[in-house]
Structures are given as structure tokens and as C-alpha cells.
Amino acid sequence: MGDFPIEIVLAVIGIAVPIGAFLWEFVFVGRKRLGYRVQMDTPVTGEVESVFPGVLPQLRPSLDGASPDLKDLSVVLVRIENSGATDIDTRDYKAPEPGRIGLHLRFPQRRVIGMAVTELSDPGLADNLDVDSGITVREDINGHIGVIDLPKVPLDRNEHYKILAILQRSEGAGDYPAPVLLGGIKGGRLLETHSRTGIPRMMLALLVFLVLVIVVQLVVTAVEPVPTPLDCASGSVTVVGSSAFAPVIKEAAEQYGKRCTDAHFAFGFEGTERGLDRLAEDGKDNPGLLTISDGPKGTGYPTLVYRPLAVSLFTVIVNKDVGVKNLTADQIRLVYRDQVTNWREVGGPDLPVVLVNRNPGSGSRNTFERRLLDDRQQPERTHTSCTAIKRTVISTAQHCEVQVTADMLKAVGEIPGAIGYSEFSEAVAADLATVTINGVGAGRDAAMDRTYPFWGVEYAYSSGELPGDSLAASFVRFLTDQAGKDVLRAHGNTPCADLPDPGRCLPGS
Numbered sequence: 001m002g003d004f005p006i007e008i009v010l011a012v013i014g015i016a017v018p019i020g021a022f023l024w025e026f027v028f029v030g031r032k033r034l035g036y037r038v039q040m041d042t043p044v045t046g047e048v049e050s051v052f053p054g055v056l057p058q059l060r061p062s063l064d065g066a067s068p069d070l071k072d073l074s075v076v077l078v079r080i081e082n083s084g085a086t087d088i089d090t091r092d093y094k095a096p097e098p099g100r101i102g103l104h105l106r107f108p109q110r111r112v113i114g115m116a117v118t119e120l121s122d123p124g125l126a127d128n129l130d131v132d133s134g135i136t137v138r139e140d141i142n143g144h145i146g147v148i149d150l151p152k153v154p155l156d157r158n159e160h161y162k163i164l165a166i167l168q169r170s171e172g173a174g175d176y177p178a179p180v181l182l183g184g185i186k187g188g189r190l191l192e193t194h195s196r197t198g199i200p201r202m203m204l205a206l207l208v209f210l211v212l213v214i215v216v217q218l219v220v221t222a223v224e225p226v227p228t229p230l231d232c233a234s235g236s237v238t239v240v241g242s243s244a245f246a247p248v249i250k251e252a253a254e255q256y257g258k259r260c261t262d263a264h265f266a267f268g269f270e271g272t273e274r275g276l277d278r279l280a281e282d283g284k285d286n287p288g289l290l291t292i293s294d295g296p297k298g299t300g301y302p303t304l305v306y307r308p309l310a311v312s313l314f315t316v317i318v319n320k321d322v323g324v325k326n327l328t329a330d331q332i333r334l335v336y337r338d339q340v341t342n343w344r345e346v347g348g349p350d351l352p353v354v355l356v357n358r359n360p361g362s363g364s365r366n367t368f369e370r371r372l373l374d375d376r377q378q379p380e381r382t383h384t385s386c387t388a389i390k391r392t393v394i395s396t397a398q399h400c401e402v403q404v405t406a407d408m409l410k411a412v413g414e415i416p417g418a419i420g421y422s423e424f425s426e427a428v429a430a431d432l433a434t435v436t437i438n439g440v441g442a443g444r445d446a447a448m449d450r451t452y453p454f455w456g457v458e459y460a461y462s463s464g465e466l467p468g469d470s471l472a473a474s475f476v477r478f479l480t481d482q483a484g485k486d487v488l489r490a491h492g493n494t495p496c497a498d499l500p501d502p503g504r505c506l507p508g509s
Contacts, residue, residue, distance in 0.1 A: 032188025033084030094184030241275025273361025283463025294363025
């Protein structure tokens, strides 16, 4: 529906209509309201004749023989009430002044042969309905309509009185037409009311209206597309590189795609070095390619431009059979320099150590060697497959290499005596045993104050500067300045933009 604010319009209507209905009902037309309702209209001839056959013709109002026979009788009880919001005075009746009559209670096809005023809500009303008030009985239209003329009775709110009339048919047959009260109220209205049971029509109408407004709003919300953020971009981008950071990037891309539906992502997480190589070879004049690196790129990729994303926590992991909960940084260095070959040497069981390494060039391996091995290379070892080791009986210290994080987690989890390293949240998700370092567990605060040493910085790399309107540039901004930071935090990372010292994320920090 474009920029038309339909939700606001519906909300205004949903508020204005009930307010308008209230004002109309209780301030304008409903302030003065005189109501009447027929509470009883019952034929009595059949009931009397069934008990006393032939008695009615013998009963007459007088003994002179001029009164009509008592047959086709009915009894009517009419309640007349102030059903408005304000009092009604004698001056409020529309009948001409200075006349005393204000209302006319008419009974078509019946004549009135007797009447009485009954049930006054306030005894003081009797003074306005006595024999001197002008209340009279007469006939209209050639005697076929009985009429009771009622005086201008002042009625406070909710006050009422009742008229009980005995009627006799004057013409016609079958059911009698309903009694009608005629007259008018200045600034208000005269209407037939009903017993106050069930939901009033006005309330029911308002309820239906509000339900319809809500339904329309739900339909509009469901049909209306989600507003596009200002920084959305369309097109395609391929993200490659660090397998350790792959789950974070994939979830962030999913969140971005929910907001920017014309964006399309592809992934190739085969390790940092492979990602940097691919970007260096294929990224020229290709703004649709990004590489994620666990650390700085080094000197071999001069055309690549970095953008810091987050401080990422790493951890040392061991097979659950090892049982070691803590290692010092010195012990970890000795293990990876082949100077500790059995777990009993560091407080563990009599079990050979199996070193699991990432392939050379891995960002995770570079971070591990930089933070825990004092940036020293490990001893040269021949390449060995971790899958091959699993199929042998391990009686001496061993080593093997894996290509990506998922392989590292699998190897450490399955090989007895294995030790390795990975991104912390991935190790926790895989339910692997993590090791505290110098008695300190992996945590944001510990990494920030450098009491926990095993952390790195994640970078996004492009080949040269990205066009500002490209999907890659928009996605990087999403990760660094927008809701993508929430995804980074959810995986245990600290966005560089949140650091009190952004220099912490610069290469070489």
C-alpha cells in the first residue's frame, strides 16, 4: 500500500467511532430520552369464560343497560420511564403550552373501559398523576382507537410510572396492534425501550465494529510487506574463509535476508588461508566476494582491505577421557612442542597425547600459535590423517591435522587422548570438554582484561574498497553497526564497535 499509513488510519477509526457513539448516545440524542415499554398485553376473556361460562355478558360498568357487554377484554400494563442521561421537566415536553397533557397512549382496535396509575418509582410522582392532573380517557377515529392522555410528568433519571388499562375490542379480529405512546421531548427523543437483558444493540454493534477493525489490521499486517531498512542492498554475495566463524556469518546472513529480501548469499568456508587465496585470485573487480579471517591477513595479500568485526573467544579442547580441567599456558606449549607426551605428566590418566592441529595457514591455528605458543612455529611433523589414527591402537604420542573446524571437533571428540583448539561457542555447542588456561575460563571480561589469553580478532576482507551501494558493503555495515552485532554477541563474541578501545581490533594488537 505504499507509504499510505493504513495502520494509523485504522487505529484512529477504532478510537474515534466508540467515542463518537458515546457522545451521540449520551451527550446529543441520548441526554433527554423518554422511553416506554409494554410489560403486559393479555386477553382475559377466554380465561374468565372457561371458569365462569356466560358471566361476562352479565357484568357491566353500570346498571342502566347502556354500557357495552364485557367481552373481548384485555389487560395492558405500560411502563413509562426516563431512560436518558438527564432529568426531564414539564418544559421538556413538546406539547403546546400552557396545556397540561404531554403524551398520548393509544390502543388501536380497542377502547379503554378502565385504567389506573400504578407502581410509582417515587411517591412524589402521585401529585402529577392524580385526578386533577388532566389524565383522561377518550376515543379517537370514530371510536376505534382508545386513548389515555397523560400529563407532563417531571421525571428524574431512572424514574418511572406505570399505566394499567382494561380494554375491549372495538373492531377487527385476531391479535391486537401494539399500544403506541405519542408525543415528543425537546432536545431528545421518545422511543420504545425493552427489558434490559442480554447485550444492548449499541454495545453489540460497537463490539462487532471493533472486531472488524482488529481483523482488518491483522490482514493488513499480514499482507503489507515488512518495511525495508534504509541500508538494505540487493544482489548476491559469496562469503568464504574461516570455518570457525562460519556459524556466526550464516546466522547473520539469515537475519539480514529477513530484512532485505532481495539479498542472496552463498558460502564457502574452507579455512582462512583458502579464503584469502580465493579473494586474491578472484576478487579483483568483484564486489560480491568477501573473506572472513581469524586474524590479520599477513603480508602476502597486499590488495586486500580489512574491516574488524569482533573479538572472538577460542578454547583448548580435549577428549572427555583425558579428564584434565585446567592447563597452564606453559603446559600447553610443552604439549604442542612434543615435550609432554602422556597425560599423566600434567595430572591426567596414563594415556598417550594425540595432538590435533589445523592445517598450516588456518586462521585458528595462527591465533593458537600466536596467543599460546609465543608466536613460535611448532615442530615439523609429517602430515597424518586423523581418520587414519582413529583406526589404529594408540600406544604412543601421535599427531594429526584437519582442514576445518567441524573436522577438529569430530576428531577430538572421537580419538582417546586427543587435544585441540576451536572457537569457544562451537566447542560448547558440540558438547566437548574445554580446558581453563591458568585457571581462567573463556569469557568476554577475561579476554578484555587479558587474563584469558586465547582470543583473536575476526576480520572481513575485500579486494580493494567496496562500492557503498553493494550488498557486501551493506552486509559488513550490518555486522559492525547494526543488528548483526546482536548475532555476534549471541555467539560469545564482542563486536569491535562495542570496545572502549577500538584499537584492540587492529592487526598486531
